[in-house]
Amino acid sequence: MLTLGQKKDIRQILRKHETPFYVYWEKQILDKIQCLKRAFLPKIPRSIFCYSMKSCFCPAIVQIPLNEGLWLDCSSGGEIAFALRAGASPDRIIYTSIVKQEPELAFAITKGIDILSIDSFSDMEKIYRVAKSLETLTGVLIRVNPAVDSDPRVESGVITTGHQRSKFGVSLWQNEGQCDSAEHLVREILSARADHLKLKGFHFHLGSNLLDVSLHGKAVQVVLNFCQRLRNLGLGFEMRYLDIGGGFPPEETMPISTWATVIEKALRETTQPPDFDLIVEPGRYLVYQGVLVSTVSNIKFNPYAGTIAVLDTGYHHLLDSILAGQTYRVSCLKQDERGGQAEYHLVGRLCDSLDEFTNLTTKGRHREQPLNTTRVGLPMLREGDRIIFEQCGAYSTVLNTHFNAFPSPAIFLVREDGAIDMVRQRTSEEDLYLSEGGDFL
Numbered sequence: 001m002l003t004l005g006q007k008k009d010i011r012q013i014l015r016k017h018e019t020p021f022y023v024y025w026e027k028q029i030l031d032k033i034q035c036l037k038r039a040f041l042p043k044i045p046r047s048i049f050c051y052s053m054k055s056c057f058c059p060a061i062v063q064i065p066l067n068e069g070l071w072l073d074c075s076s077g078g079e080i081a082f083a084l085r086a087g088a089s090p091d092r093i094i095y096t097s098i099v100k101q102e103p104e105l106a107f108a109i110t111k112g113i114d115i116l117s118i119d120s121f122s123d124m125e126k127i128y129r130v131a132k133s134l135e136t137l138t139g140v141l142i143r144v145n146p147a148v149d150s151d152p153r154v155e156s157g158v159i160t161t162g163h164q165r166s167k168f169g170v171s172l173w174q175n176e177g178q179c180d181s182a183e184h185l186v187r188e189i190l191s192a193r194a195d196h197l198k199l200k201g202f203h204f205h206l207g208s209n210l211l212d213v214s215l216h217g218k219a220v221q222v223v224l225n226f227c228q229r230l231r232n233l234g235l236g237f238e239m240r241y242l243d244i245g246g247g248f249p250p251e252e253t254m255p256i257s258t259w260a261t262v263i264e265k266a267l268r269e270t271t272q273p274p275d276f277d278l279i280v281e282p283g284r285y286l287v288y289q290g291v292l293v294s295t296v297s298n299i300k301f302n303p304y305a306g307t308i309a310v311l312d313t314g315y316h317h318l319l320d321s322i323l324a325g326q327t328y329r330v331s332c333l334k335q336d337e338r339g340g341q342a343e344y345h346l347v348g349r350l351c352d353s354l355d356e357f358t359n360l361t362t363k364g365r366h367r368e369q370p371l372n373t374t375r376v377g378l379p380m381l382r383e384g385d386r387i388i389f390e391q392c393g394a395y396s397t398v399l400n401t402h403f404n405a406f407p408s409p410a411i412f413l414v415r416e417d418g419a420i421d422m423v424r425q426r427t428s429e430e431d432l433y434l435s436e437g438g439d440f441l
Helices: 004-014 026-040 059-067 077-085 102-111 121-133 182-190 214-232 256-270 429-435
Strands: 021-025 047-052 071-074 093-095 116-118 138-143 158-160 197-203 241-243 277-280 291-302 306-311 328-333 341-347 376-379 386-390 410-414 420-424
Touching: 004 021, 004 291, 004 328, 004 386, 004 410, 004 420, 021 026, 026 047, 026 059, 026 256, 026 277, 026 410, 047 059, 059 071, 059 077, 059 410, 059 420, 071 077, 077 093, 077 102, 093 116, 102 116, 102 121, 116 121, 121 138, 121 182, 121 197, 138 182, 182 197, 182 214, 197 214, 214 241, 214 256, 328 376
Parallel strands: 021 410, 047 071, 047 277, 071 093, 116 138, 138 197, 197 241, 241 277, 306 341
Antiparallel strands: 021 291, 291 306, 291 386, 328 386, 341 376, 410 420
């Protein structure tokens, strides 16, 4: 729920700028970083925190975890370029893309990035070819699929990737005739590829907005037991890192300390003490508290749908609401002190029937009212009132689209000292026109 101070910040921005726009608060991000450190470091001192840039790669936002000593997890050559320009040290960048084109690999390795996650045998061959052409020894992790979750899910904001049918990673043990397994990759790297690849550990990622904390504990044990069996087969190596990914839900849903406790228990029961660094990749967890501010443009009544409030935003600014059924808390900034409540069906301005907001609540963010609701209770609205989508800072700005030739909204960052900076400008019509080949290039 927004504080009075945050509402004051939003009103201050509204005096000079049109909606829609996003707002982040630096203090909230810093607070979440401290939550991580308090949760993990006393239990697992060799923890490394690595901000997952795909959740929000706005350079001003990226610099906040950087300044606090966090590493960066990059999923593309573009994110690597952003990370380096934001001031990241190459030896604190992990490259985890499922597909790495050879020019991207050459760029990353040349810049000094020395932890690349292998996602398949083909991926390993590409990394090896590039490292060989550059006459260098490149550090790699093998991304494994621990298969600790039985079914894939994309619902109510929960996304699972640790199931057997996931496109990410490889299975642990080699099946006859198959080369996409961790066992086979370990054998290859330790023998035929040892001249240009150095195996540094393993990597997994179980999903996003996960609510079953036991899955991380199970995955840690599965991977470490696999490592022990490799050693028994004579395939031992110096394990530097175990990267457990992220996927942690908001602190209000489940405290991060709960995850640290389960992971520490799994480590203790499998290896004591751990002789490697544990990499934790928070993304959503650090930036989810950002908001999207919009305006009620039209209000109309439909005898079947009820009262419809049409906003000046849409799913092109909150694509996660369509892709993953993400749940958002909504609140209202009214223009006056009128009273009364009513139920509204909130819809966007796009020329698309999918552009409706259904997973909304005016209470907590998760499980406090039935999902897939078509109406939400709000104060009596008038055109010009502001609707604020709360806790939507992750995977919103990065998924902006230009459907109907609408520009991307501005991003504002409220600094810890209260100063308000515009850290991304609203896309101009001219820039959008030219980016789409206007005047035929």
